[in-house]
Amino acid sequence: MPKPLLALGCEGSANKLGLGVVSHDPTTNKTTILSNVRHTFNSPPGTGFLPKDTAKHHRTFFTRIAHEALSTAGISPSDLSCICYTRGPGMGAPLSSVAIAARTLSLLWDKPLVGVNHCVGHIEMGRVITGADNPVVLYVSGGNTQVIAYAEQRYRIFGETLDIAVGNCIDRFARTLGIPNDPFPGYNVEQLAKKGGSVLLDLPYAVKGMDCSFSGILAAADLLAAQMREQDRILSAEGGKLKEGEVRITPEDLCFTLQETVYAMLVEITERAMAHVGSKQVLVVGGVGCNERLQEMMGSMAKDRGGSVYSTDERFCIDNGIMIALAGLLAYETGFRTPLEDSTCTQRFRTDEVHIKWRDD
Amino acid sequence: MTASTGSQDFPCVLTLDVPFPTARLASIALQSLQVDKELSALVRRTFSISSSIEGARGDSDKILKVEYKATTNRMLRVAFNSFMESLNLVVEVMEELDADVLSTPIAA
Numbered sequence: 001m002p003k004p005l006l007a008l009g010c011e012g013s014a015n016k017l018g019l020g021v022v023s024h025d026p027t028t029n030k031t032t033i034l035s036n037v038r039h040t041f042n043s044p045p046g047t048g049f050l051p052k053d054t055a056k057h058h059r060t061f062f063t064r065i066a067h068e069a070l071s072t073a074g075i076s077p078s079d080l081s082c083i084c085y086t087r088g089p090g091m092g093a094p095l096s097s098v099a100i101a102a103r104t105l106s107l108l109w110d111k112p113l114v115g116v117n118h119c120v121g122h123i124e125m126g127r128v129i130t131g132a133d134n135p136v137v138l139y140v141s142g143g144n145t146q147v148i149a150y151a152e153q154r155y156r157i158f159g160e161t162l163d164i165a166v167g168n169c170i171d172r173f174a175r176t177l178g179i180p181n182d183p184f185p186g187y188n189v190e191q192l193a194k195k196g197g198s199v200l201l202d203l204p205y206a207v208k209g210m211d212c213s214f215s216g217i218l219a220a221a222d223l224l225a226a227q228m229r230e231q232d233r234i235l236s237a238e239g240g241k242l243k244e245g246e247v248r249i250t251p252e253d254l255c256f257t258l259q260e261t262v263y264a265m266l267v268e269i270t271e272r273a274m275a276h277v278g279s280k281q282v283l284v285v286g287g288v289g290c291n292e293r294l295q296e297m298m299g300s301m302a303k304d305r306g307g308s309v310y311s312t313d314e315r316f317c318i319d320n321g322i323m324i325a326l327a328g329l330l331a332y333e334t335g336f337r338t339p340l341e342d343s344t345c346t347q348r349f350r351t352d353e354v355h356i357k358w359r360d361d
Numbered sequence: 362m363t364a365s366t367g368s369q370d371f372p373c374v375l376t377l378d379v380p381f382p383t384a385r386l387a388s389i390a391l392q393s394l395q396v397d398k399e400l401s402a403l404v405r406r407t408f409s410i411s412s413s414i415e416g417a418r419g420d421s422d423k424i425l426k427v428e429y430k431a432t433t434n435r436m437l438r439v440a441f442n443s444f445m446e447s448l449n450l451v452v453e454v455m456e457e458l459d460a461d462v463l464s465t466p467i468a469a
């Protein structure tokens with residue numbers, strides 16, 4: 001009887017360096033996570049992570065995280081079937097630092113390489129963890145915003161952002177407010193939003209067919225934040241008063257408003273995709289997917305349609321190595337390999353470019 | 362490391378000989394590093410393996426020879442610095458994660 005196969009996954013397309021080991025049994029389709037180690041590069045409040053610094057972070061921590069991934073899993077390199085790495089999409093310099101290290105491991109250990117599409121990694125991980133077999137997928141993170149449905153061995157993009165990703169919009173607004181990036185900006189925006197909600201401020205709503213746009217919303221939110229600082233200045237002066245009828249803006253209400261607006265947009269396009277393909281399941285993946293408010297809004301929409309939302313916690317929905325290991329191992333089992341000379345990275349790599357040979361439904 | 366005069370279009374040249382303990386490691390470094398294309402058209406590079414610095418025969422191929430050529434010194438510095446960062450990572454992975462290193466128990 002064939003034994004389960006093991007893979008090491010190496011992920012570093014953005015500010016998280018993640019390495020992990022998974023095992024997958026091709027006969028029973030059972031997946032086991034043996035280790036999932038991650039180290040995040042956080043830039044100071046008010047700033048974002050730059051490619052150069054992020055790449056340096058990944059190079060600095062690679063061997064330490066690799067050691068931890070192997071020792072936690074309790075395996076040696078000879079147990080592995082393949083080494084999987086993120087081919088794209090993502091930031092060029094961080095991607096290629098991890099690819100160089102993965103290539104070196106592949107040669108040192110004499111194991112084949114498998115280049116993985118980051119988005120496909122998220123989807124396969126989400127399906128395994130939640131058990132959703134054929135859901136409409138909402139993939140929301142700092143770099144990507146897509147509504148995806150599977151058909152005939154491709155994950156097809158139904159709708160996507162026309163400009164910046166929803167997570168980028170939230171992260172950059174966190175910078176405007178100067179709140180910490182640790183553990184991640186979206187988490188801190190969510191905590192502030194929980195304390196807000198006394199008033200829903202006015203922000204544009206930008207759904208265009210199946211697509212959406214977030215850059216104008218960010219610009220409008222930044223303007224409201226500037227207005228809030230002006231109010232702070234007026235009120236701190238002696239006898240300072242706001243104009244008759246002017247609403248006092250707070251960071252809490254701003255975060256609340258931003259979340260409600262952008263998540264409503266995402267729920268709308270996801271619902272339209274579900275109606276189109278006739279699915280009752282929705283799977284939310286990507287870093288923004290661990291936002292509880294988004295899960296709640298998506299859940300009530302799905303409930304109204306007689307279905308349910310499938311989501312995972314931060315261990316699996318935030319970038320990690322095991323999602324790359326799993327998607328890579330599934331491809332490996334169908335005979336897919338990435339020859340060393342082709343083991344490059346690419347900043348642009350669309351979800352629907354990948355042939356999903358391991359699914360035949 | 363040596364700097365010398367290059368061709369007319371690529372006058373700025375830097376060469377580096379990196380000695381490895383074994384031919385296997387030198388070859389692995391070469392293969393890992395040469396996959397990514399040089400990003401700028403203003404920079405040319407060649408990687409090769411050679412036997413020894415002064416050409417003494419008999420020694421196995423343990424030396425990674427690197428040559429960078431660029432149109433300006435600035436381009437040369439940017440490309441070469443980036444190469445050194447990658448080389449550093451490759452060497453660290455070899456030191457820490459080669460199969461024989463991992464099979465040796467780590468002293469507490």
